[in-house]
Amino acid sequence: MINNQTKKYSYAIKNHGTFEIITSDNKKLHDSKIVTKNFKISILGQKQSVENSGKIYLFDWQEISFIAIINPIKHSKEYSLWLDNKLVAYSKRLNKQLHSIRTLKGNLSFKEALGNHEIKILSPNNTVVLELSFEVFPKKIQYKKDYKLLQKDCARIVNNISYKLLPNFYKKIKNKSSGITSNAKWWFILDALFEDLIKSLELIQRNPKHNIITDEEVKQIDKVRKPSSKNKIWLTKNTQYISNNKEDGIELISGQYFSHALTLKKKLSYDNYENRFVKYMANQIIIRLTDLKKDLHKNSVSNNKKVVQKITAYTGRLHSILNKIPFSKVGHFEKETYFSSTLTQAAGYKDLLQIYSLLENGFEILEDEFLTLNYKKIDDLYSYWCFIKIFDTIINSSNLKIKSQNLLGLYNGKIKVNVGLNDFTTIKLTSKEHKEISLQYKKEKPLISIEVATKKETPFLSHFYPNYQIINDNRYSEDFNNIDSSLMLFKEYIKKEEIINEVKQKDRTNLKPIILYPSDAKDTNFQNLKKENNAIKDLPLLPTKSGLLENYIRNTVVDETANNNVQEFVGMHYQQYISDREIFDKGILIGRLKKEALQKRLTYLDKKNRYYFPFVKSKNSRIYKVSYLLLTQPESSIALLKKVKSWEILNKKELTDTGIDWELNSEHYLVFNLDNETQQIDTKIEIPIFSFRYTTLRGLYFFKNQEINNALYVANEASYLLYKILIKKDIEFTISWFKDAKDFTCVEFKLSNNLKLICSNRYLHQHYMVENELKPLSSLIDKFL
Known part of the structure; x- marks a missing residue:
């Protein structure tokens, strides 16, 4: 119980009078052995030494009374007290x-x-006669510990978010003027910007800086247009081109006939400072990636496996680019002081230089008010932390990408945290499955809102109310009979707020108000939190106790049901599945090389790296969206896989001029320009294709491993997962491409009971059309499978 006895602190001010502070004598303060370094007292400019028992300690719920008795003085103005x-x-x-x-x-x-806090008493002539500094503690005496934990975790999360947003910021962000990035930071920057780095290299590859140089070439004498001035000397050293027979060449000297000579020829050269520097930058990245891979192999941690796989993939892609023109024609880079407007302004070069500078030096995050709040604003810091903690949990538990945000911005080229500066801080996340999650932080309440929306379902809305002041732990309260009073009062406040919200959000469902408050109490069972859906829930949350929030987010916002299905039937961890699926889900056009003039067609494909199909008028056709061609051969199990670089439309004559001497039946053709590399795939069986069909890399690899014809129909992620489930459950089925000209990914499964299941990338994530109704995979497994 609170000790109702009062405690008095008295201070004598020489020649002025006395000053007293009266407060309740809080035994809890003395028993807790709190030590403050922030107590100071000065009287008329002289610091006074005070024993610990005489220092003022206050909880935030305590009020104090003060009274000063001031000696008589002849002055028209008054003394003043300042806080x-x-x-x-x-x-x-x-x-x-x-x-x-x-x-x-x-x-x-x-x-x-x-x-x-600081109290001052000023005399009528504004002289400071007493200055008193003391400290106010919250109900929870561990608030300093909480503050440091919150501040540290805020810095960590903001740092992680900044890497995720680098693709949006890097073109305008300023790198540090000095310093070397650690391996960890270097990797996070590269991982965030690798696709942009590749795009820059490919842009340079398509339009590299070049010079026109004059070179000498040996040619037959009748084909020499611009003879070289070095021909006299050259001919004296190359007598094999001189003959006495006039039929062997042209007579330049009496009785001597020359069959060949030097001619001048202009040609493009890519061997310049800029391209050598680009090649040097790419090689330096490869070297550091190789060193990083070695370090990870030495420290064999389970989490390193995925990073090592990425490093291997990144290194391979960089080597592939460097082995092609123009970089294969570029010499060694010599370090020298040289200003190049190409590197600082030209497309591709400018962005690549910026990425490399960030890799070498890193970037800065402004340590503004967000990370330097004093103890008086711990309530604000706790609310801010709750918001970014929820965001961090969602982004790390799903395959969602950041669509828009005003959480972080740029200020003079440095990343700045905007939470608390705006009345509303909003983040929007999206996924390939047409799922959108919006997070909003309202500063005035404070209130954190999460809205999960899809195209087919009613939006789900949840409200989180962070409140650092709530107590729910006996260790922090003297009034043991009133432990939950602040929580109950806050719940009453939320009930009123939620009624208002429900009126405003009539088109929203599943309002789930949850109170977030700091406590070291053990996390309660998640199932208890899921019960009583209409009740206001309270959830303890600190950096050291965040498990319950993370479980709640994963199970209600992210939806863990789909994750469990993947792990059960596909045989791989969901996060690994998410990271790998983009590698496989590349559209493949399957075409047949005709038996007529087959060898000529193969030679044309090998030399020209192009192939053609009859022109398709509709630009919405799936044929324009493919990433690879798989060209099959008649009476053979060997198929050729080539990556598509670009496509163009040519008429019959234009296509014939590229080197075709067999009959063409159409007037216009869709021509694919292909990568030089060809992958031969032995499918073990002849692929029964007429005209052309479509699949994905996942379907192709699945087909190779399964050696089952219909595996080629696996044209999207949902079809792959359903295929695995049906096989594992030993359910008979047929699969085919669904006839939908506008949907490249539509696949139909037909079960033995004539039940049809249709899947498409256009549907919700892991949802299937069954009897004209879209249903989630979890319900299909329970009801039909």
Whole structure:
């Protein structure tokens, strides 16, 4: 129970009077052995030494009374009392006489004003006669520990988010002027910007800086257009081209006939400073990736496997680019001081240089108010942390990408945290499955809202109310009979708020108000949180106790059901499945090389790296969206897989001029320009294809391993997962491409009971059309499978 006895602190001010502070004598403060380094007292400019028992310690719920008895002085102005440089009260005379005794009285409350405070008494001529510094503690005496934990975790999460947003920021962000990035930071930057780095290299590859140089070439004498001035000397050294027979060449010297000579020829050269520097940058990245891979192999941690796989893939892609023109024609880079407007302004070069500079030096995050809040604003810091913690949990538990946000911005080229600066901080996330999650932080309440929306389902809305002041732990309260009073009062407040929200959000369902509050109490069972859906729930949350929030987010916002199905039937961890699926889900056009003039067609394909199909008028056709060609051969199990670089439309004559001497039946053709590399795939059986069909890399590899014809129909992620489930459950089925000209990914499964299941990338994630109704995979497994 609270000790109702009062405690008095008295201070004598020489030649001025006395000053007293009266507060309840809180035994809890003394028993807790709190030590403050922030107590100071100066009287008329002289610091006073005070024993620990005489220092002022206050909880934020305590009020204090003060009274100053001031000696009579002849002065028309009054004494004044100031709290944190704000005027609180003036002194008053006991009677109307000028030289009367004066009193200075009042009460002070420090609710939600934690941390250091300063009281000053000023004389009528504005001289500081007393200056008192002391500290106000919250109900939870561990608030300093909480503050440091919150601040540290905020910095960690913001740092992680900044890497995710680098693709949006890197073109305008300023790299540090000096310093070397650690391996961890270097990797995070590269991982975030690798696709942009590849795009820059490919842009340079398509339009590299070049010079036109004059070169000499040996040619037959009748084909020499611009003879070289070095021909005299050259001919004397190359007598094999001189003959006495006039039929062997042209007579330049009497009796001597020359069959060949040097001619001048202009040609493109890519061997310049800029391209050598680009090649040098790419090689330096490869070297560091190789070193990083070696270090990871030495420290064999399970989490390293995925990083090693990425490093291998990144290194391979960089080598592939460097082995092609123009970089294969570029010499060694010599370090020298040289200004190049190409590197700082030209397309591709400019972005690549910026990425490389960030890799070498890193970037800065402004340590503004967000990360330097004093103890008085721990309530704000806790609310901010709750918001970014929820966002961090969602983004790390799903395959969602950031669509838009105002959480982080740029200020003078440096990343700045905007939480608390705006009335509303909003983040929008999207996925390939047409799922969108919006997070919003409203500063005034504070309130965190999560809205999950899809094209087919009613949006789901949940409200989180962070409140650092709520107590729910006996260790932090003296009033053990009133432990949950603040929580109950806050729930009453939320009920009123939610009624207002429901009126405003009539088109939303599943409002789930949840109170977030700091506590070291053990996480309760998640199932308890899921019960009583309409009740206001309370959820303890600190950096050291975040498991319950993370479980709640994963199970309600991200939907863990789909994850479990993947792990059960596909045989791989869901996060690995998410990271791998983009590698496989590349559209493949399957075409047949005709038996007629087969060898000529193969030679044309090998030399020209192009292949053609009859022109398809509709630009919405799936044929324009493929990433690879798989060209099959008649009466053979060998198929050729080539990557598509670009496509163009040519008429019959234009296509014939590229080197075709067999009959063409159409007037216009869709021509694919292909990568030089060809992958031969032995499918073990002849692929029964007429005209052309479509699949994905996943379907192709699945087909190779399964050696089952219909595996080629696996044209999207949903079809792959359903295929695996049906096989594992030993359910008979047939599969085919669904006839939908506008949908490249539509696949139909037909079960033995004539039940049809249709899947498409256009549907919700892991949803299937059954009897004209879209249903999730989990319900299909329970009901039909």
